[in-house]
Amino acid sequence: MPHDEQxxxxxxxxxxxxxxxxxxxRATAASGPVHYHVSTYLVVGETHAVLIDSGDPAHEAAVxxxxxxxxxxxxxxxxxxxxxxxxxAGNIPALVAAYPGxxxxxxxxxxxxxxxxxxxxxxxxxxxDVLDIGGRSIEVHxxxxxxxxxxxxxxxxxxxxxxxxxxxxxxxxxDEGLDDDEPIHREGQCRLTSRELGDAVTVEAAAYxxxxxxxxxxxxxxxxxxxxxxxxxxxxxxxxIGPAHGAVIDDVAQGLRVALGAHRKVxxxxxxxxxxxxxxxxxxx
Amino acid sequence: MRPQxxxxxxxxxxxxxxxxxVGPDVSWCPPGVAGWQPVSAYLIRRGGSAVLVDTGVAMHAxxxxxxxxxLLAPGTRLSVVLTRTEMECCLNxxxxxxxxxxxxxxxxxxxxxxxxxxxxxxxxxxxGAFLDVEAAPGLEIRLHSPLLRLLPVLWVGDLASRTLLTxxxxxxxxxxxxxxxxxxxxxxxxxxxxxxxxWIADAVAPEDIAAIGAHxxxxxxxxxxxxxxPTYGAPVVGRDAVRAQATDLATYLEGVGxxxx
Numbered sequence: 001m002p003h004d005e006q007x008x009x010x011x012x013x014x015x016x017x018x019x020x021x022x023x024x025x026r027a028t029a030a031s032g033p034v035h036y037h038v039s040t041y042l043v044v045g046e047t048h049a050v051l052i053d054s055g056d057p058a059h060e061a062a063v064x065x066x067x068x069x070x071x072x073x074x075x076x077x078x079x080x081x082x083x084x085x086x087x088x089a090g091n092i093p094a095l096v097a098a099y100p101g102x103x104x105x106x107x108x109x110x111x112x113x114x115x116x117x118x119x120x121x122x123x124x125x126x127x128x129d130v131l132d133i134g135g136r137s138i139e140v141h142x143x144x145x146x147x148x149x150x151x152x153x154x155x156x157x158x159x160x161x162x163x164x165x166x167x168x169x170x171x172x173x174x175d176e177g178l179d180d181d182e183p184i185h186r187e188g189q190c191r192l193t194s195r196e197l198g199d200a201v202t203v204e205a206a207a208y209x210x211x212x213x214x215x216x217x218x219x220x221x222x223x224x225x226x227x228x229x230x231x232x233x234x235x236x237x238x239x240x241i242g243p244a245h246g247a248v249i250d251d252v253a254q255g256l257r258v259a260l261g262a263h264r265k266v267x268x269x270x271x272x273x274x275x276x277x278x279x280x281x282x283x284x285x
Numbered sequence: 286m287r288p289q290x291x292x293x294x295x296x297x298x299x300x301x302x303x304x305x306x307v308g309p310d311v312s313w314c315p316p317g318v319a320g321w322q323p324v325s326a327y328l329i330r331r332g333g334s335a336v337l338v339d340t341g342v343a344m345h346a347x348x349x350x351x352x353x354x355x356l357l358a359p360g361t362r363l364s365v366v367l368t369r370t371e372m373e374c375c376l377n378x379x380x381x382x383x384x385x386x387x388x389x390x391x392x393x394x395x396x397x398x399x400x401x402x403x404x405x406x407x408x409x410x411x412x413g414a415f416l417d418v419e420a421a422p423g424l425e426i427r428l429h430s431p432l433l434r435l436l437p438v439l440w441v442g443d444l445a446s447r448t449l450l451t452x453x454x455x456x457x458x459x460x461x462x463x464x465x466x467x468x469x470x471x472x473x474x475x476x477x478x479x480x481x482x483x484w485i486a487d488a489v490a491p492e493d494i495a496a497i498g499a500h501x502x503x504x505x506x507x508x509x510x511x512x513x514x515p516t517y518g519a520p521v522v523g524r525d526a527v528r529a530q531a532t533d534l535a536t537y538l539e540g541v542g543x544x545x546x
Binding site for chain 1: 305309310311312313324342343344370371372373375376395396397398399412413432434435436437480481483484487488489490492493496497
């Protein structure tokens with residue numbers, strides 16, 4: 001992990017031509033402040049640059065600074081929102097304002113409803129499509145773990161990094177007292193990789209986030225999806241996994257083991273238990 | 286487009302927003318289906334208070350702000366309830382806050398909402414449960430947390446007008462270009478719900494799927510709702526239509542469970 005060189009205040013270099021941008025949202029748990037990543041990744045090719053997810057509007061300034069720090073005078077050519085939710089697509093208008101030539105690529109259905117003035121910038125990409133950015137390509141893949149069905153994953157052939165959106169939301173801390181669904185970490189753990197976090201990465205911690213943020217995985221056995229994911233990791237010789245929410249995974253075998261273990265734990269503890277939820281639970285505020 | 290009034294009594298719910306074409310460029314529209322649908326926000330008013338449920342899409346932002354200005358008396362205390370934190374629910378918040386004072390924005394799930402000045406208030410309701418809240422001064426609504434969901438979602442019940450706002454469920458009714466609803470078609474209802482809630486067919490335990498169907502039956506088909514208002518899709522209007530379409534959906538979901546078994 002080449003993190004000792006070419007670092008910027010708002011961007012961490014993960015590999016040649018790949019940068020980790022975005023920020024953390026903050027909350028207060030009983031045990032102290034906690035953070036959760038809302039990440040975006042900048043991939044710089046010889047001819048074009050693409051931002052995978054836009055980041056959250058709360059981090060608009062940091063994302064714009066990070067992109068500018070890395071690209072300098074170069075233009076940002078593409079943004080690929082993995083799906084149309086605020087933390088993944090909310091900065092698109094600000095990015096277009098900063099980079100007037102920007103194209104919005106991916107599953108761009110619905111975006112004409114959200115930003116009608118950007119409709120002429122939309123370029124659909126589907127699983128199997130490839131975006132050539134010069135000397136490397138961004139492959140578009142189906143999202144095997146997702147919330148919205150119009151979610152995509154992406155793979156950078158240069159760094160062999162797989163961008164997995166809401167999948168592999170690699171939590172490394174949890175707090176049962178926190179009334180929140182998101183993968184959290186502690187102050188001082190921002191933008192650390194899974195290897196750097198060491199023993200903090202556990203199935204128990206990952207399960208806390210997986211089951212709460214991806215409700216359906218409580219009731220569906222995702223083992224078959226993970227067989228497909230494992231084949232993808234093998235076939236593409238994936239070296240890094242970049243989730244939007246959680247640490248970058250630089251030990252792919254460990255990441256796969258923990259994520260699958262987390263989903264199995266969630267499913268094992270929840271499947272078949274939806275029924276008794278509604279008896280006598282109405283109440284006033 | 287003139288606001289459509291839904292439900293009973295002196296304070297019906299007003300449907301705000303406009304129409305859009307639906308087809309291959311809209312993610313919630315099943316393959317092979319095309320036509321028009323409203324994308325909606327709903328205004329509940331009582332005395333000097335009002336609650337806006339969802340905010341519509343940006344292509345209708347000017348229309349929604351104009352409709353709000355026409356419907357809200359000066360000085361009305363306005364709050365917003367987001368049924369989900371997805372784009373079609375929350376993206377007009379900044380435009381609304383630029384024109385009108387919003388006291389509080391209620392939301393569930395999600396990690397961020399585009400609030401400018403209002404207080405963002407996260408609310409958690411256990412799946413299958415409901416919570417009565419005073420969403421604006423003197424205006425109480427019932428927040429249901431349905432088992433039929435993809436992301437955390439609230440269905441908003443206005444007991445005074447007997448109107449249930451169902452977010453991304455009951456989103457199946459198409460219209461023509463003038464907004465006149467096309468006849469109800471049970472196959473289209475199934476197709477819209479299959480697309481949005483495709484995971485249900487993959488659920489392993491039949492009793493989980495049965496619980497979802499039973500909840501739709503108990504919460505909608507067996508209650509006295511005069512109208513259903515989805516975020517997208519034409520409202521279901523009239524007690525007989527509500528009962529029939531909710532029964533169709535519950536029966537279908539229960540059938541998914543039987544097939545899974």
